[in-house]
Amino acid sequence: MLQGTGSSVGKSLLVAGLARALVLRGLRVRPFKPQNMSNNAAVTPDGGEIGRAQALQARAARVAPSVHMNPVLLKPQSEIGAQVVVQGRVHATARAREYQSMKPSLLPFVLQSFSKLREEADIVLVEGAGSASEINLRAGDIANMGFARAADVPVVLVGDIDRGGVIASLVGTRNVVAEEDAAMIRGFIVNRMRGDLSLFADGMAEIARRTGWAPLGLVPFFDDARRLPAEDAQDLLDSIPPPRPGRPCVAVPLLPRISNFDDLDPLAAEPGIDLRLLRPGQPIPAEVALVVLPGSKATLADLAALRREGWDIDILAHHRRGGAVLGLCGGYQMLGTRIADPEGVEGPPGEAPGLGLLDVETVLAGEKRLEAVQGASLPDAVPFAGYEMHIGRTSGPDTARPFLRLADGRLDGATSPDGRVVGTYAHGLFEHDAQRAAWLARLGAPAAPRNHEAEVEATLDALAAHLERHVDVDALLALAR
CATH class of the missing domain: 3.40.50.880 (Class I glutamine amidotransferase (GATase) domain)
Structure with a gap:
């Protein structure tokens, strides 16, 4: 499971690229995002809707998109409320506080969908939502550590160096999450590096020293991402x-x-x-x-x-x-x-x-x-x-x-x-x-x-090659349950 230190750190793109890379290695891959929030949705052949990012990830995995790839989709309708779509169909409309109390009842749907995908694939690539460090939302969580713990899925944490403060973001996450949650995190990836990669070698080592997590990749900025469908x-x-x-x-x-x-x-x-x-x-x-x-x-x-x-x-x-x-x-x-x-x-x-x-x-x-x-x-x-x-x-x-x-x-x-x-x-x-x-x-x-x-296909292939060069994909596979 790839979780992030914050929103828009590039999790969706990394999952898409890894999906294509693993397919090119001959594996059966399925993408999965327990909970997504987006008004940019895609129609699935099984008659529902999921987040656009999961549809792109399905394409990267060379399979048809399914409602089970994004079992909970929140579609904002106002500043404080959203339509709740469960396994492709409208389930309810809820304000933010109402949704917090609703989440535990949605976990069975999430785990059911995850189980179905796991039966179909050699590996399921799971994408978290928002920030893993939002401990104020940890109770009843189904999007990040709550799901990882319930499904026993090892986590890789992604930070975005392009926005600055990536060392503090990764080390800070280690310091604020509960010990049981921190134990699920096995490694980290620093995304969107511009310029000379060697300039951040010491930074990677310092993050590893302070967190105890394995450094799994320093990924240069992938400029051709603009050629892929946008979700936000x-x-x-x-x-x-x-x-x-x-x-x-x-x-x-x-x-x-x-x-x-x-x-x-x-x-x-x-x-x-x-x-x-x-x-x-x-x-x-x-x-x-x-x-x-x-x-x-x-x-x-x-x-x-x-x-x-x-x-x-x-x-x-x-x-x-x-x-x-x-x-x-x-x-x-x-x-x-x-x-x-x-x-x-x-x-x-x-x-x-x-x-x-x-x-x-x-x-x-x-x-x-x-x-x-x-x-x-x-x-x-x-x-x-x-x-x-x-x-x-x-x-x-x-x-x-x-x-x-x-x-x-x-x-x-x-x-x-x-x-x-x-x-x-x-x-x-x-x-x-x-x-x-x-x-x-x-x-x-x-x-x-x-x-x-x-x-789009050529860009997904190029993204896969980009990640094969800069992420320890073999180590990621070794972490998988």
Whole structure:
């Protein structure tokens, strides 16, 4: 089990790289994260949803993703509350304090999922969550030491030298956790080293001396990580290239509850466009060619946030100037004339007028749709493959001009009479090379000669080779139960 001294120290990437490295050694590998918190989720073939990082790790292990790889997924809906997804399905909605008392009842689900994966594999690579040193959350823990102890899984602690203070982070963790928990930790990895590795040789030795843990790797910064799907919004921001003046501009307002933002990763890698992710306080630039409204975990709340920022005014002005707008899932719902949440599915019950750029209305009710989809866009018949992950029914005159025809015959989305506003429930649209090239052509931007799927595979192979060079993989295998 790889645990971290804090969030975003690179655990997810290390698990993905090790999964591919061990698969290349001929082992059957499964990734596992007992508890994840993310609004960036993936649909699984067994009909549920898991964190996007675990889907990438499954891909690295060359197996289909499963709900058992991430049995507890927390999807934040407000500053203090989240939707609790258990083994792929919505289980409850809980505030932070309520969730703390709920955790012990979730441990049996976690252990059941772990047991299932263990039966399928030669080795299971487990990823912790947040920080192992959060002793204030230790009671009832299912994400870090609580799971490691319950499942008897040896732990390797990961620290991030790029953010500074890595010696204190690792040694401090040893000093604050209970002795029984510290005994589970068998080694440590220092991640994201820049420059001359020999400059930290003494640091590795000092950490080992003060903790008694084995130094298992000093891993240089892996710059190509930006080519892999991001799980956290900050990872997405870190992967965006600098502005490219003179190229068609695509603007994306970053709303508080943005979800499934890996939809944007393939666009970020296109050199022919200027992709701008707009933080609060930044207006939508006048020169923008396309505004993309991405998915949202709380559509009404994010619509209100969009209005507070004045982005609604910017979008309407952009449309009046002849600009194009694309809404993905929750963004599609915002483009309509009205959104209603009578049962409080995504927050307090209520309704609000949408932006009115599409003549459709959405009611947030019914079962959540979770499935892989494929088909072609209309009327150009350009193929695509992606997935649906949404709740709500959208209807209205503009659905008579759907954007997609799915393989099962269903029609999806809506288009404005002038064709400049499009909404769809399909995620993963830009991952398909032909579909992405069609959108770039509409903007007057050439598509680079890229194969997105092949690039992801090549990056996973390169990551595996990177870790084989800088981590003692043999020692990791020797630690495994």
